[in-house]
Amino acid sequence: MSVPDTGSFGDFVARAHRSGKLVVQPRMGVSDPAAMRAGLLATRKAAATAVGTITLDSYTRMGDNANARAALAAGIELNGYPIVAHDPAVTRSVLDGVAGPDFPVQIRHGSPCPEPIVAALIQAGLHATEGGPVSYCLPYSRMPLEDSIPNWARSCDLLAELRSTGAEPHVESFGGCMMGQLCPPGLLVALSVLECLFFRQHGIRSVSLSYAQQTNSDQDTEALLALRRLATHWLPDVDWHIVVYTYMGVYPRTPAGAAGLLEEAARLAVRAGAARLIVKTVAEGYRIPTFAENIAALETAALAAEGCLTIAGDAVDTGIHAEASALIEAVLDLGPDLGAALATAFRRGYLDVPYCLHPDNAGRARSYLDSTGRLQWLSIGSLPIRGVVGPTDSAKLTAAGLLASLSYVERTFDNASLEQEFHAVSDHSSGSTDDRDPDPGNRSPAARQSA
Amino acid sequence: MNHAAGKEVSADGLSVVLTSVSSDSHTWNLVVLQLVLEELGHQVHNLGACVPDELMVSECLRLRPDLVVVSSVNGHGFHDGLRLIRQVRSHAELAGTPMVIGGKLGIAGPGCDRSRAQLTAAGYGAVFEDGTGLTAFQSYVGRLAIGQAS
Numbered sequence: 050m051s052v053p054d055t056g057s058f059g060d061f062v063a064r065a066h067r068s069g070k071l072v073v074q075p076r077m078g079v080s081d082p083a084a085m086r087a088g089l090l091a092t093r094k095a096a097a098t099a100v101g102t103i104t105l106d107s108y109t110r111m112g113d114n115a116n117a118r119a120a121l122a123a124g125i126e127l128n129g130y131p132i133v134a135h136d137p138a139v140t141r142s143v144l145d146g147v148a149g150p151d152f153p154v155q156i157r158h159g160s161p162c163p164e165p166i167v168a169a170l171i172q173a174g175l176h177a178t179e180g181g182p183v184s185y186c187l188p189y190s191r192m193p194l195e196d197s198i199p200n201w202a203r204s205c206d207l208l209a210e211l212r213s214t215g216a217e218p219h220v221e222s223f224g225g226c227m228m229g230q231l232c233p234p235g236l237l238v239a240l241s242v243l244e245c246l247f248f249r250q251h252g253i254r255s256v257s258l259s260y261a262q263q264t265n266s267d268q269d270t271e272a273l274l275a276l277r278r279l280a281t282h283w284l285p286d287v288d289w290h291i292v293v294y295t296y297m298g299v300y301p302r303t304p305a306g307a308a309g310l311l312e313e314a315a316r317l318a319v320r321a322g323a324a325r326l327i328v329k330t331v332a333e334g335y336r337i338p339t340f341a342e343n344i345a346a347l348e349t350a351a352l353a354a355e356g357c358l359t360i361a362g363d364a365v366d367t368g369i370h371a372e373a374s375a376l377i378e379a380v381l382d383l384g385p386d387l388g389a390a391l392a393t394a395f396r397r398g399y400l401d402v403p404y405c406l407h408p409d410n411a412g413r414a415r416s417y418l419d420s421t422g423r424l425q426w427l428s429i430g431s432l433p434i435r436g437v438v439g440p441t442d443s444a445k446l447t448a449a450g451l452l453a454s455l456s457y458v459e460r461t462f463d464n465a466s467l468e469q470e471f472h473a474v475s476d477h478s479s480g481s482t483d484d485r486d487p488d489p490g491n492r493s494p495a496a497r498q499s500a
Numbered sequence: 501m502n503h504a505a506g507k508e509v510s511a512d513g514l515s516v517v518l519t520s521v522s523s524d525s526h527t528w529n530l531v532v533l534q535l536v537l538e539e540l541g542h543q544v545h546n547l548g549a550c551v552p553d554e555l556m557v558s559e560c561l562r563l564r565p566d567l568v569v570v571s572s573v574n575g576h577g578f579h580d581g582l583r584l585i586r587q588v589r590s591h592a593e594l595a596g597t598p599m600v601i602g603g604k605l606g607i608a609g610p611g612c613d614r615s616r617a618q619l620t621a622a623g624y625g626a627v628f629e630d631g632t633g634l635t636a637f638q639s640y641v642g643r644l645a646i647g648q649a650s
């Protein structure tokens with residue numbers, strides 16, 4: 050069976066970016082192949098410039114294909130598509146006539162041992178995926194970095210071999226997300242750049258650098274501009290673009306709060322010149338989304354992006370670029386082999402992700418939210434950024450305090466939407482019109498800061 | 501007292517094993533639950549993310565905890581949790597150890613009464629699905645500490 054031509058992911062995004070369109074993309078994965086195909090078709094038909102996603106299930110991520118197969122046999126629905134447990138011919142039939150140069154499809158997985166996954170996606174005719182030796186290890190497993198790093202090196206080599214067939218494989222770093230929340234932007238930016246340098250060292254020539262929306266839109270804008278400057282500096286000879294992830298922490302639970310946060314992410318992406326956005330749905334806080342919820346999210350984001358302009362020039366510099374530079378350079382100074390340098394950096398605590406329980410993470414760095422909702426360092430452990438960050442002190446961590454930080458964004462957006470409903474009810478009952486701002490988005494502190 | 505094979509609860513509180521299931525890598529749930537239990541005065545052994553069934557069982561055999569708390573939010577918790585408790589219960593030493601489970605256990609939102617009944621029939625002393633809030637859990641642990649829950 051011939052392998053279908055599924056086009057170049059990087060090219061598609063670059064063309065869209067040149068024509069002023071933000072590419073939007075869902076997370077989407079179900080175990081049934083016919084349903085998976087229907088989901089991709091629905092994405093393709095959405096009123097948006099979209100690329101397709103096949104998100105893999107948790108068993109496949111862990112390399113536990115026995116449990117994935119057992120679930121398929123028992124008709125148990127998984128939280129994603131088990132690409133290794135399904136026969137390659139099945140996955141080709143999912144993609145046949147759907148994936149192509151005008152609709153690239155990416156595999157999103159979250160595996161520290163991705164070789165079987167990469168082999169399966171190549172057999173299916175695909176060549177775009179996501180992850181990284183650090184970002185798909187620390188938040189996704191208990192596997193030692195010493196194993197994840199060579200696993201990722203071999204997976205990149207497998208993908209890079211595709212270049213001899215004329216395809217241009219694409220790998221996106223998940224470094225700009227890590228644990229999803231409470232990681233100060235400088236470290237996220239540094240990890241994204243470092244992982245893309247790792248991909249480049251292993252023969253990949255088309256990459257994307259991620260950044261997940263955090264808690265304050267001015268801080269996010271600054272982080273994205275820093276990421277762009279650092280990518281321009283460190284990746285001069287590869288094709289790259291920036292991808293924004295809609296908030297990856299505890300998500301608003303009201304439909305209006307959820308949509309408001311998504312729209313904010315779309316505006317952030319355009320404002321900071323990113324080329325692609327991964328959306329979140331109204332179901333995020335509860336369960337795996339339906340296809341309809343995902344399509345609605347793609348269209349909401351596309352609409353929000355349309356009315357927005359990229360800012361020229363710089364944001365206020367609070368030191369994110371300097372912090373990320375210091376981290377990148379400290380790792381590069383550890384030796385020419387980036388895999389080895391990353392492992393050493395974690396051992397010494399030069400890289401240390403707040404609240405990450407992975408055994409290879411030092412766990413001495415801590416973060417907090419300041420009164421303006423910006424992420425700050427509470428303690429930096431051995432991170433080589435003392436000169437940039439200045440003195441820090443540490444406070445006792447409590448369940449209530451941590452839950453309050455984790456739910457800051459959820460509360461901000463849910464409260465704004467509930468307040469809006471309250472006003473709608475009271476305005477209606479009093480029949481009055483007043484000069485209150487009709488744009489509910491402007492009631493959220495995050496939206497106000499970005500105006 | 502029928503838990504932990506007659507072991508007395510020490511002044512240090514209960515010895516609790518807190519664990520995820522084999523397929524689940526979420527850890528914020530574990531970080532928060534550990535703090536909640538410690539603030540109630542208990543000793544927590546947090547096994548972290550993606551705990552293989554065998555590791556979980558061997559840690560329980562080694563630590564002989566007063567309580568095992570299983571937490572999962574990735575949507576596989578119902579099936580992984582059933583498989584896990586069967587393995588735990590197959591060891592005579594752990595046949596009576598109190599075990600509870602909670603989180604987002606299925607992929608379609610909170611489960612039905614039938615799925616909760618299946619979990620309790622398999623041996624979980626309580627099921628705390630998302631949306632229950634932590635108060636019910638705190639009072640369950642409180643009752644266990646004074647020897648009233650099973």
Ligand code: B12
Pocket residue numbers: 076078104105106107110111128129159187188189226227228229230297298299300301332333334335336337338455523524525526527528529532533549569570571572573574575576600601602603604605606607608609628630631634637
């Ligand atoms: C942060 C996050 C991540 C981070 C996790 C980083 C890490 N290592 O922890 C990242 C980005 C890596 C991630 C990855 C994935 N995630 Co995730 N994630 C989230 C998110 C956004 C927030 C979770 C969180 O931090 N909550 C904060 C903590 C404190 O709350 P909690 O987890 O709900 O736990 C509390 C309660 O549930 C309860 N509780 C939990 N367990 C127990 C047990 C007992 C006994 C008791 C009493 C109470 C209790 O108390 C806890 C403390 O307050 C949620 C969606 C959301 N809620 O907004 C999705 C979510 C949990 N993720 C989900 C999924 C599916 C995944 C992935 C499988 C990817 C995918 N297919 O989309 C992977 C996991 C890979 C794997 N091997 O399993 C789904 C689960 C769907 C479902 N159950 O139906 C969610 C709901 C998103 C969604 N709607 O699709 N995720």
